[in-house]
Amino acid sequence: MTKDLQNFPLARFDLVTLRIFLTVIDTGSIRSASESLNLSPSAISRRLAELEENFGQPFFARHSRGVEISDAGHVMAAKAREIFASIDSAHSELRRLSSGEAGSLLLSANGSAFVNGLAEDMKHFSDAYPYIGIELFEQISPNVVASVMSGRTELGLISRTFRLPPEIVCTRYCTDRLVLAVPEGHDLARLPAVRLSDMSSYPSIGVIEGSSMTRLIRRVSVLGSGEVRYRYMANTNEVARTLVAHGHGIAILPEQFVRPHERMMPIKAVAIDESWAEREISLVQHGDATLSKTAAIFREFLLERSRERGEAG
Numbered sequence: 001m002t003k004d005l006q007n008f009p010l011a012r013f014d015l016v017t018l019r020i021f022l023t024v025i026d027t028g029s030i031r032s033a034s035e036s037l038n039l040s041p042s043a044i045s046r047r048l049a050e051l052e053e054n055f056g057q058p059f060f061a062r063h064s065r066g067v068e069i070s071d072a073g074h075v076m077a078a079k080a081r082e083i084f085a086s087i088d089s090a091h092s093e094l095r096r097l098s099s100g101e102a103g104s105l106l107l108s109a110n111g112s113a114f115v116n117g118l119a120e121d122m123k124h125f126s127d128a129y130p131y132i133g134i135e136l137f138e139q140i141s142p143n144v145v146a147s148v149m150s151g152r153t154e155l156g157l158i159s160r161t162f163r164l165p166p167e168i169v170c171t172r173y174c175t176d177r178l179v180l181a182v183p184e185g186h187d188l189a190r191l192p193a194v195r196l197s198d199m200s201s202y203p204s205i206g207v208i209e210g211s212s213m214t215r216l217i218r219r220v221s222v223l224g225s226g227e228v229r230y231r232y233m234a235n236t237n238e239v240a241r242t243l244v245a246h247g248h249g250i251a252i253l254p255e256q257f258v259r260p261h262e263r264m265m266p267i268k269a270v271a272i273d274e275s276w277a278e279r280e281i282s283l284v285q286h287g288d289a290t291l292s293k294t295a296a297i298f299r300e301f302l303l304e305r306s307r308e309r310g311e312a313g
Helices: 003-007 016-029 031-039 041-055 071-099 111-128 141-150 214-225 237-245 293-308
Strands: 060-063 064-068 103-109 132-138 155-159 168-183 203-207 227-232 251-254 268-272 278-286
Touching: 016 031, 016 041, 016 071, 031 041, 064 071, 103 111, 103 141, 103 293, 111 132, 111 155, 111 168, 111 251, 111 278, 111 293, 132 293, 141 155, 141 168, 141 214, 141 278, 155 168, 155 214, 155 293, 168 237, 168 293, 203 214, 203 237, 203 251, 214 251, 227 237, 237 251, 237 268, 278 293
Parallel strands: 103 132, 103 155, 203 227
Antiparallel strands: 060 064, 155 278, 168 251, 168 268, 168 278
16 A cells, blocks of 8 residues: 555545535535435534545535535546446446356357358347457367367357267257359359269369368268369368369359359359258357356357347257
8 A cells, every 4th residue: 555545534535425425516505415315414514524624625615505516626526426437337347247248258160150140140249248259260160169179169150061079069050051163154154053973074172171061072972972173272262262263173162152252253153952062050069068158148149140030940
């Protein structure tokens, strides 16, 4: 404690005294404040006198019609109101913290989740819960699951196309369709829809060897639907899309990475007429771990948004 605070006479300088002080100002007289606070006029006068003595300043001029606040009183009143505003703010923040409406959460998600609703839903969530911060990791789906399993993140969003550990709990968030991205003018661009067997004679561009999408395509190829020959393996869907637009091959990509760009790039999305091309994007969490209040609020918010779109399972 500093020397100034040690020497400051705090015996009667408390929040009750400050509240009495402000009530006298707001009501215009000690008598009115007495009725409002259910305190005797003498008790109020004593508190005011002690407050003035502590600060060595007269805060009021007393007269028959009541009290008149001095210049020093105006300064003191402004500071007193700041004190109560700070206390109210602290109470609000602590209530939000205890209820989960303040704090932070860790989230990992794959790229398809972002373009199929997550980016928009996060914006709405931030508007509704401005005191919750989201630390976000974009990862391929298998790495999202690994993050949730290790406890690095509480929640994740994945494309559910591979075997999951039994500890992982999945909840449907939305549907993601895969399409074939081809350069404008490509032979397959004229078809209303294609199958994997239609693609086998054309060089393809893959996206990350270990991703859920590439795993899915290789598994479907093994089952006899057709062989996909990769010319390049891109690190992101965006890079694969750019390579397609420049004529380097065709690529199976999430629909929302292709159709919104057809007017801006020499690229076309062709529907894939096979059941594997429709994927479920799921919210995942560790079944043995209890979600924090903040994570539980975010999870329910996403699922409510999904239900509004008619997609939640």
